[in-house]
Amino acid sequence: MNPYNSPTPVPAPSHPWWKTTPALLGLLALVALLSAFSLALGFLVMIAAVVAVWVLSPWRWFARICATFGALLLLTVGAGLGGQLDDSGTGKADAKTGDEVRASGKAVSVSPSASRPAKAADYTGRPLNEAEKEARSAGYAAINHDAADEDRVIILRSGWTVCFQSSDAAAKTIDFAAVRSSEPCPERDGGPLPWPKMPNVVGATYNKAVEDLKQAGVDLDRVTLDDVYLDIDTPTAEEAAEDGDDWRVCFQSPDKGTMADSATTVRLDLGQWTDADLVRHCPSEKDTTYKIPANDPDYDDDSDSDSSTDRDSTAPHSDSSSSGSSTGGGTSVGTVHPGSFCSPPGATGVSRAGTPMVCGPGSDGRNRWHSA
Template structure:
């Protein structure tokens, strides 16, 4: 064989540079470098390095596994170096700040106050839902519980009111103790509800009774009124207050000393009289006495005819002499019925067909009302 005629072997095929071993190793080294500055960026580069190791590199499988574990180690090392770099960057500033605090007496004395977290705002007396909303807006985590000893579950927060609060400024948490809006706050968290007790207002004028109820802590909006006369309509609170010294409390519910909680209804039964009235005392029980005696079906007219008057029954009324208005002196009849004088429109009456006049002079007749019972109405 002629050595000069021996063919030259073909060169080995070359790989692109990004598939070469130095390129893959450089990418792995970049993982540690970038993760020292940003964990997210270092993680993305590590993913790219894994793709290069398992797809692009000509390494064997055990070499690729070793490169994968090395990439994870480099990421961890880079993150650790990044933390040290952060400490070094902030260290001199902290040292300078400490030197400045030690050099200034004012700074030393003021630093504890400056570093102390601000206290939470005072939310007592506010609706629970609003208090929790504002506390969360201030960065606090709000929880709640029943301020009463019953330890009830709070469901509808808008119907509860904050009585007490306990906050942790450092932990940014606040605990609200609340009761239902219609309830009074206990003296301390977890104590019994201090429900007011019913005072004795029987015999007092309406004005005096209102003052006593207020002093006892009762809500006047929960007080209902009734009348004790058969022929007088129940006054409204405004009407009773307008003539508050003429209306007297004849009966009350509940009795004196009873606890008035959110489920208790307070009722005052009122009678009205002035110095001009012959009946100036409370009856023995409700719905037995007529304010105007002539409205009583058993009222004795005293006309001397048969002594029977307009009825034969008796009622529990004042023992003073019967009083009649001049309009009842005719003793005649209107529309075939007995005339009983001045009557109160809308009050009960008897017998059906009896006639009378209102205090304004309007002719009235006794007949069935909307409830089926005989009442005075316009003739």
């Protein structure tokens, strides 16, 4: 073949500029830029970028998938940096004005005139996110800070409550001082949180203890109950309130004068007795004493005498109406707890519900109270 007569090589066709890789990457970068100013506009550009990646780009399939996820990530980052994801709005106070409002600590008075700006509404007691949203709707640029002396950074505004506010009607700025929703407001902006202190309720009836705790400002939802006797079940709050004058506080936690903040659990250890009970005082320690002595497995009614007359005269339950009389060969011990250990065999009693009970061998072979 004559090289001088060979055909001239044809150059490979080039892609239009909008199908090139730099153009597509620029479109993806535009997603982050526009979403910082408008979430809706950024979203539309992201859709256009994804379509261009899948229709126009010469990339392989895995590169297209990565670009699609990248576009979504750029939309989120751009919107977050621009404040578009904040439900309280996009308005921001400039740094100089914000510093002036924070330093002053109070609203700047404006001389009366016909064109005097409207005073900002009172948002104290409102959730911070709602207060900022309404303030921005009224044309104010809102900033915020911790109302307590802890200088904490406020992240989730819906979990904070406005305690104080200071505004500049002329500059249309407002500064909110807030605390967490579970916390009380301090007496002044930047002051310590005034957590309630535990009162002394040991020895008080349950009703009186609840009244004292409520008056001290302790959250009753954080109060738990426990019993002090081995043979008495812990009452629920409803059961304790129903017989509130029969239940008495033997121990409390935390002690008197201790700060009870939002993380503190208050425990009241209760004992129950009436005038008919054998034991009518708190034990020296929890879970060491039986309210009904006959429920004690080591209880022995005839340790001091061989005669029933002597037993009746020395037994701690000598009251014939509740726990001291011997009838039909058995000893009546008054109110007992079903299933508890008992002694001596054949002794009788009644449950709190009035069911006749008798002391006898249980399923484990030990003497326990069961229905007669």
